[in-house]
Amino acid sequence: MTTKADSTGDAKKGDRPRVLLVDDYPDAREMYAEYLEFSGFEVVEAENGMEALQRAVETSPDIILMDLSLPVMDGWEATRRLKADKRTAPIPVVALTGHALAGISEGAKKAGCDAFVTKPCLPEDLVKEIRKILDAPDAANRKARRSGKYAKSIG
């Protein structure tokens, strides 16, 4: 939880897509947040599943980056709950994990994740993946339905 996230969440900065970044490892979370903001995204952070659910409801992000190995509530459970809540169900969830063993990605998809990215993942690669999802036609529709306007990506 950062003050920056709170301030950006309150002060809607126009058409910048909002990303909810969930990761319990502060260095990685901050690195991605910094780079995402540098790349033109508005970033909201959470460090466990429970917090992620709160932030998702509060801030209605355009996309959620979800680390799976989390304290308090893990990423799988958090994703299942997000997809079960009609307020947050349309938001695409990208699973982000350092575990590359087989079966992880299957479990993530079962829980409701829309995409899967293996760490280590360079910040620019992550941004590419996010833009790919947000630019997809169904994502645009979701965005339009939710905010009433078309969100245009930057870069």
Added chain:
Amino acid sequence: MRKSLLKTPPSGLSSRLAPPAAAALVAVGAARRPATKRNGSAPYTGVPRVRVAVEETSTEEAEQRGARVRLLEGFVSRAEIADCAQVALQWLRDVAGIKQSICLIRPSGEGSLFVVGAQGLGSASMSFSLSLEDWNNPLLSVLNHRKEIFFPEPHSAADRKRRPATPFEDEPFHAVPLGVTGFSEEPFGLLLLGDSAPTSPELHWFTSVFSQKLDQILRQEALTEGDRRQGRERSLLYSIINAVSDPILLTDTEGRLLIANSRALTLFTATEEESEGRRSAVRMNNMLLSSALSSKAIEETGATRRELLLVNPIDGSDLVFELLSTVTEDPRQGSGVVSILRNVTDLRRASEEIEENYRKMRVAEAQARAESDRLNLIIDSVADPIVVTDAGGATSLMNEPAERLFTIPKGASAIEQRWVQSNDAHFSSFIAGMLVSADQRRVGEIGLVDARTGEAMPVEAIAGKILSEHSELTAVVTILHDRREAIEKAKLYEQLKQASDELERKIQAATADIAQQNELLRRQAIELEQASALKSQFLANMSHEFRTPLNAMLGYTSMLLQGVGGAIEPPVKRQLGRIESNGRHLLTIINEILDISRIEAGRMPLQLSKVRIPELVGEVKAELEPIIMRSKLTITLTLQKDLPSLYSDRQKVKQILLNLLSNALKFTHHGGVTITARAEKRDRTVQLSVSDTGIGIASADQEKIFEDFRQLDNSPTRAYGGTGLGLSICRRLAQMLDGRISVQSQMGHGSTFTLTLPIKGRR
């Protein structure tokens, strides 16, 4: 013919078929000499009184008159009493229906009445007589009172006692006196009529006529002493020939039957009432007899004995007779032939039986002899000595092997003689024991000596007693069995068994040892497996823990290089570049360790899809483009046209190709690298080759490079980086995809790595 005779019912016939001999004799005579011409008008010489009486009878009784005429005619030419009597009795039978009758006459000067004629009674009736001295005989009262008497059937013992003894026995009969009425003389004869014949006026007529005729003959002939004797003898003769059980016949020169006794009659006569079978038998017997008696036959053989085969009319059986025929010369009646038939059937049968028995006996004897010979052969062929001893203990039979033990051979030395004597003594004592014991069978061991070598010869003796029908001991049979071989075998067997047991013990010990070692190995294998699983898990965990900080490091470096935090000076940028490349190298190492761990842990699933090779090769080349640019090597692609697509795991094929190409780039300093792809239609595979012009690999090392953590240069200052896991992973991945990787190389002349994959992918 014989068959039909056999079918003839024999029961109840004999009494009917054996007519009384006297009647039969007369019948034969009548047949020969027809007595009367029924309708003829023969000159009448009878008594005029009778004739008047006949004329006085009414026309209605013409039949009765005819009958009287027949009797009178019958008497005409008869000059002998017997003849007259027969005519009279026959008439009584035919006209008055009196079937049984006897006529007795007392010759003058005789004290008895003798039978002169009889009818319908057994042949014994001819020998019946009545003495005048037998005063108590009721029959005499008939004569004394000149009055007929009826003797009814007796109803009690007293009745029977009062009755006279006659051939009628218990049958009722009339006794009628014969004599001329009105004469003072007493009656000279007696007529006994069977059954309850009525004393009709016709009988009175008959009696008077018959009496007159008899009286006439008696008076005319005035019987001489010789005649009387003849009468007696004749009666006796009839009795005698009928009493003979052999058939006796008198025939004339033409073979016609004159006299036959009762036995002969059963063979040669039959009435119309007899059965067809019986009559056929009789006809045949007559034919056989005629031919045997033909004058020619007699002339040829003389009065000798001949055999005659006849059929028994009673039961159809064969009868064999000995026929004795003698020609008799009778000046009055001409010559005839007397034949006596002696039944030799039983004799013949007995003789045949004796012959048969004798033959059987000879066969049995031959069989017994053959049996005995065979037994001897068998006994001699038995290798074991066999001795048969009689009840007294003396040897009665022994076979050859026994002889070798118990008889002293010719020219035997003193020691050899002693051996045999010793054997004999031992055996005798065994037999003696057997003889006194009650055992039926005895088995024992006798210590004999081999009579040829003197070697000890223990034998097993099996003795059995042979008993007669009366359970008396007749012999003892002893079989001796040489035990030497058996003992030797037992010894060998014991040794063999010991060796076998020893071997078994050793095998068991070895087996137990092996089992123990197997168990140890199994435990070690489990431990190793567990250790390997732990290692894999540990490596997987560690690689995750390594990647998390590495992620941050690489991320920040990348950001700095991109100028996220502001512009940077070129030297700094170069330094950041070093950090980044080393970080990437570290990441590669971690990823490779992770791959090996996944493969070993079996957690590397395949994701099969269509793989287009040109596209894949392009991607691989593009991914390594920065390195290619730096190396200044020429990269050549030789892809066969219309290559088939693979059905395989795209990610893994790509990983293998990346590895092969990066290796080629790493170990090649001059020249170039060629990537070739071609399909092998024969075994439906695709071959992807990466050839370089690099340093090459010695043939001795070409297999080692596929082992884990293997780099040919293991020195700390080695020229090439890398974990040494790349090719090991490639080979394992290729195997997972049912393919293989091979290498061809020559030191200093480059290497060619070839990946062969099936077009269809995994089976």
